[in-house]
Every structure is written in C-alpha cells, then in structure tokens.
Amino acid sequence: MSLDTVLSKIDDTLPEATARLMDLLRIPSISTDPAFKGDCDRAADWLVAELQGLGFEASKRPTPGHPMVVAHSRGEGPHLLFYGHYDVQPVDPLSLWDRDPFDPEIQDGPRGKLIRARGASDDKGQLMTFVEACRAWKAVHGALPGNLTLFFEGEEESGSPSLIPFMKENAAELTSDIALICDTGLFESTVPAIVTMLRGLLGEELTIRGPSKDLHSGMYGGAAMNPIRVLSKIIASLHDENGRITVPQFYDGVPELPDAVRAQWQNLAFDHAKFLNDVGLSEPAGEKDRTPLEMIWSRPTCEVNGIWGGYTGDGFKTVLPSEAHAKISFRLVGQQDPLAIRENFRAHVRSLLPPDCTVEFHGHGASPAGMMEIADPAFEKARGALTAEWGRPASYVGCGGSIPIAGYFKSILGMDAMLIGFGRDDDQIHSPNEKYDVESFHKGIRSWARILAALA
C-alpha cells in the first residue's frame, strides 16, 4: 500500500525530478581533462547539497584527484550501499553534437521524451534514479528508507585512480551488506537486467620514437625509420587472421562459457544482426566462431581507442615524424591477470621494435573481470521487484563494459554487488548526442523504490 503511494508520488513529481537532473547535467564534470577539475568539484558540491537537503549526513571527501561524495542514513534493516559516478566522458568530436552537450534539453524520441546531454545516461541520470527514489520515499514515509550509504565517485571515466586507496582508508564506513550499482542498461531496451558478469579493463598508452626530430620526407623518406609505420605494424600484428590476440599468454585464465550459461544466453533472443545493423555493420569482427554476444560478454578484446602522429591538420605536410602514439585497451574476462597482461604486452611490443626505435609506455587503469554470487537472496528479491515494475521477467546477464567498482567492492570490502541500470543501447554513451529516455529515468526511480521496499 505504502509502496503504491511512493510510486504515485514518483509519478506526480517527475517534472521536478527531471529539472533537478538537468541542473546536474549542466555541470561539465569531465574527469579525464584537467581543465574541468573545478566543474567536477562543483558537481560533488551539488550532490552533497541535494543529499543534505534530503536528510542524509552527506559530505564531500577529498582525494588526490576528484572528490568522493559519501552520505549515510542510519535506519533499520540490511545496510545497503548505492554507488554511482558524477563524472562524464569528454565530448569530442564536438562538431558531431547537435547542441551544446552541457545544455540539456527534453526532446522527442522513439520511445517518448528523452533528455539529451553528456552524462544524461552515463551516469548522472542513472545515479539520480536512486536519489529521487529516496526523495519520494521520504515524502511519503517522513523518513529515508532503511539503512543506506550513498557513494558517488568523480573519476570513473578516467580510471578511478583514487578509488582503491579511498575504499581501503574508509573500509569500515563503506562496508555494507550488499552494494547496488546503477551504471548498466536494460537488456534489449525493454527487459530489466541484473549484470552478474563484467569484463575487466587494462589501458595502455604507447609512444614509438624513431628519428630524434621530425624530418622532411623528401630529404629522409625511404632511408629513415618512420614511427607511424612501426606503430601500424605493431597494431596490425596484435590480432591473428582468426581475430585472436597475439600477446603471449593472453588467453591464460580465459574460461570457456559453461554450456548452461550459453544456453541461457541463447534464450535471451538477442538479435545479433540488429545489434550490428544499428551501428552500420553487418559482420562480427572478433574471433571466428563466436557470436557477438559471446564476444562482448565473455571474450577478451584488444582495441585501439586512439592513434596519432605526424601532421593531422588541414592540407598536407611532407613530414616524417619522430614519434607516433596510440591508446590501446584490453577487455578482460575470467581469471585474466591485468598486471601480467600489461607486462606481456609491453614485452611483446618491445620484441616487435625494429632497430633505432624505442617505445615508452604509460599505464592507465588495470582491473580484473568480475563474477557475482547470485546465491544471495537479495538477487532474487531485486529480480522480482524489477519484473514487477517492467512487466517482463528480469534476466541475469553479462556486460561487455568494465565496471571495476564491482570487483573492488568484493576484493576490498568483501561484499557482493547488484548491477542494475536502465540505460538503452541507443543512449550513445561515450558518443556525441548522448541521451537518456525519460522512461528510463521514470521507471528507474520506480524500480529503486520497489527494490528498496523488497530489501530494506
């Protein structure tokens, strides 16, 4: 009965909730670019003020990077920790955006209204679903639900350099019975999902150096080593003709999918053709004899996320550059060891260097894959709540992305995590014109109210 009142309250106050989200979206909290440091700080302050207004004991907690936001509400029931991140991806190429990424707008979309802005889906919109569920709960009950800790990070899009030290230093304060993480999506746009399998991530940046300075390709071309050619050759060699990654020992710890899980995934009716067609593709580009769903949920990858070298401006410059650069990331599964792969990758690249070339590496994030323990009854309770809200049976699924926080909750704080989110495949997260469906936001808030009622 009182849950229905909370749900009605959520329905009635959706415009105000949406307006608050848009306020948060106006803060350009790009964590990877030092130019936006002040904005990250401002986003944290905004959240602290919101949470304090709701009655949380909330504070901004400094780190060597961007601050954490931690909030508590001590009540009855199991201790739940909710995690989200207030930082967002960079917006380039800005020219491909239809409007200012930090001037959010409600627009018409294929599934009703949507909110267009950087961070609308990843992760400000998702984070606010939980905050708004708490707000409606309090409006109806006069108190916040259960025994809650909210934990918001500002470095998720830049490798979370402060996260592990912060969790270790504040382990007693943060350790809860279970964590709720809202940074994932629905399955195929209408089926709610709890992610139980997450890929890890290893990021590496490399610089290949050849000549001691940029050269004129007329004076030296043909005789001098060109680092772009060297880098291209290295990248070209990282996959064999079957799409397998050639770094030695790379597949150590990669499990084959159990037959039961493979069967469950086949039942998901994942439309492989549509998955590719939606982004202009027709053939899976990964390992031969794997389906796209296997490729993105259960197989490791090596991708080049960026490359640059020489003259990249308008017109032409016949330079033979002294340096070439790439950003390369690996998605990891099973028991793959990120640090061992980092060493093997670096040794492999060094073994491919021709004479007169050197390489310099800069490591970015390194997190192992994660696998949740769904035996905890909280999983089935949350699955029931999601099924009730969306009218379709909620599924346990894998996730191609890396949400290292889930692994850290387990390894540092000893607690399992439920990854529940309401994003959709067409949200264009990390891309121009990111959006979040108002339906995702609205039913996301309602979903959390139901889950809180079931768990708290």
Place this chain on the structure above:
Amino acid sequence: MSLDTVLSKIDDTLPEATARLMDLLRIPSISTDPAFKGDCDRAADWLVAELQGLGFEASKRPTPGHPMVVAHSRGEGPHLLFYGHYDVQPVDPLSLWDRDPFDPEIQDGPRGKLIRARGASDDKGQLMTFVEACRAWKAVHGALPGNLTLFFEGEEESGSPSLIPFMKENAAELTSDIALICDTGLFESTVPAIVTMLRGLLGEELTIRGPSKDLHSGMYGGAAMNPIRVLSKIIASLHDENGRITVPQFYDGVPELPDAVRAQWQNLAFDHAKFLNDVGLSEPAGEKDRTPLEMIWSRPTCEVNGIWGGYTGDGFKTVLPSEAHAKISFRLVGQQDPLAIRENFRAHVRSLLPPDCTVEFHGHGASPAGMMEIADPAFEKARGALTAEWGRPASYVGCGGSIPIAGYFKSILGMDAMLIGFGRDDDQIHSPNEKYDVESFHKGIRSWARILAALA
C-alpha cells in the same frame, strides 16, 4: 672588375640585407592553413613593394588560392626566370620551438651566425639571396642585370594548386630561356651543387569508416570493426619484408641508376653513417641492398606523414571510433606516372578493406620526377660561378625532395631549370627551430651575382 665591386657591395650591405629578410620572416605565411590566408597576401604585398622599389615592374597576381608575384626587368641578354616561394610550412609542434617561429633572431651557430625562424631557409632566405644580388648589382651598375623575370609562388608548401593553371594562362609572359630555382641545398654543407635529378610527389589522404558512429569499446569491443585496426593493417601491408612497396605496378618506370652515375655518387664521399646519426638513427630503413643516398635520390618511397583517429587527448577514453585517417605520400622517380599510381594505390587499399568498411580518398599534389638537360652550356657556366664562390668544385646531384616546379617549367613552358640553393642539412626545414646560416645567405647572394655575371 665590376663583378668584384658588386661582391664588395654585397659584403658591405649584408646587415641591411639581413634586416630585410627578417622583415619578411615576421609574416606567418603558412599556406596550408586557411587561418593564415591574410598573412600570405601580406607576404606577397611585401615582395611586390620591395621589387618595385628596385625598379622591377612587379605585381601581385590573384589566383583562386594565394597570389603569385611576378616581376620583370627587360634588359639585354638571355631571358632568365628566377623562382622561389614565399609561403612556409606549418610550425607544429609549437612546443618544440625554442622561440616564436615568426620572431626571427640572429643567433650563434656551429658555422658562425644564423637566422632562426620558420621559412629562414625554406624558402624566404633562399628567395631573398636573388633579390639582394639584384639590389647590389643595381647599386653598382645603376641598372638591374640582364633580362629578368622573377616568379614567386605562395602555395609551394600546400601542393601548388594554382600553379599549373597560372603558368598556362601566362605562358607567354613567363617563358624564358632558362629557369633558376632557389629551393635546394649545398652538398654536405660546403660543396655547392646543382640539382639535376628530382623526385616527384603524390599525396593521398584517406579516411576509413566502419561503425556509423563512435562506440563504447565495452559495449561493442570485440564484435565491431575498428577502423584504426583496419587502417593500421593497410599501412603495415604497404611495404614488404624487403622494404619494397606493395602497390601493384608501383615500380613501373623506375630506372636502375646508370653505372656511371652510381660511380659519380660514390665519389661524392657522402657519409651515410653521419647522415643517419645526425637524426638519431643507425640503420637505413628502406629497401634492402640500397645505400641511403640511392634511397633518397633515386628510389621511390611510400611514407605516412600523419595518422589520427579515436581519442587523442589527455587521459583515456574507451571509444571504438567510427573513423580513422592517414596522410600518405609517395616520392616518385624516373618515369613513374603519379596518376596511374594514385589509381593503383586506391584500388589496392579498396582490395584490403574488410566487410563493413569504406574508404574515402582525397588527393593532394601529384607531380612526376624531373631530370635536367645539363647539355645546355648555362649549366657549366653556373657550375663555374659556384665553384669560384665556394672554393670547392660544384657538383651535379640528385634531390630526395620534390620540387614540382622544375617539371612544370619543362612540360608547360618548355624550358630547363637550374636548381641552385644554399640550404644545409641541419637547417631543420619543415621542423621546429628552422634556421638559415648567415653564411648561406651571404655567399648565396654572392653566388647569384657571379651566376648573373656569367649568364646575363
């Protein structure tokens, strides 16, 4: 006698001549970047004013791109046309410059004073050697030397798109007995040289497209085609294990060096180890069993001058980009046909494309290699004048760079060209901290005075 007076005049007025060059160097006439269009125009105006001040009938001549400067002085003797270019290369990476590239300064160098600025050597300093020789000549003789046309271009560093149409439209005005081109260097820093063999140049820019938008490498990595990987594979395949270029029919029209020429080049005492060591290298990177001098003077090349795609900023972004780009150039020799190679290259790249990828090409300059007819007695006269000035026998040499103008003078205006210049290998043209030795400038002016006396 009067030549000696001219040479003395040059010696006495060197400071003023240097100051004028520095005025020209202050104009950032970067032709390839549209942002500097006004500056290119300003450089042309500056030259017109200088030449009019010397008594030339000089004018700025509009083109669809940057203007030409044409000046005449009708006198006795053979009609000589002098060519140079007033535009300069871009200056990036600016961070590697020790000072503002367009704030020239006289500095101490290994061979006495030098002039540090973008364009000091390529080509403003070289161009002004001829102008200053004319000025000294006039000061002594009361009239400009012989029957001269000066022809200055402002698009040499950006593929000379207006050059051929302009030469065709003004063929009668420009056609002379012989052309003098000042855009090359001394041989090994002390030996004057006349270039008789020039490589051609073909520039191609390509964009590989895969997914219809930038993707999240977690959501799609492994399953979606990555255009950076495709581009890297194409670039890696352009050379075989022996350093030969794999584009079909690429070597059609590439002559073997005649034994006599090879012997002459061996006598040049070119220090191959030093040539490479000077730029931090130890092994020639081109075709196996060719010397570096052969590689840069007589062999064709394929070089990547620029590459870019995905996220290239600070930090890390796990994007799987929808596009990747490269600028690739070919140096051509002998009878290689630039347009046939362009078509073969494009077909070759298309043949390497995996499913779901497309390629778009943008052609930059396309000029064949050039070979001068040294039977014309003007060559031996000029060689004698250079030998007298520098005290070392002047040589006929090859040039790895592409100076398409020499080929156009032959094919469009039917005249041979003498390529005589005073640059040095350490001038850092096209690189940060470009410079021109004051000795190059000074003895360059004196060289032209001697050549004018010999030819006019």
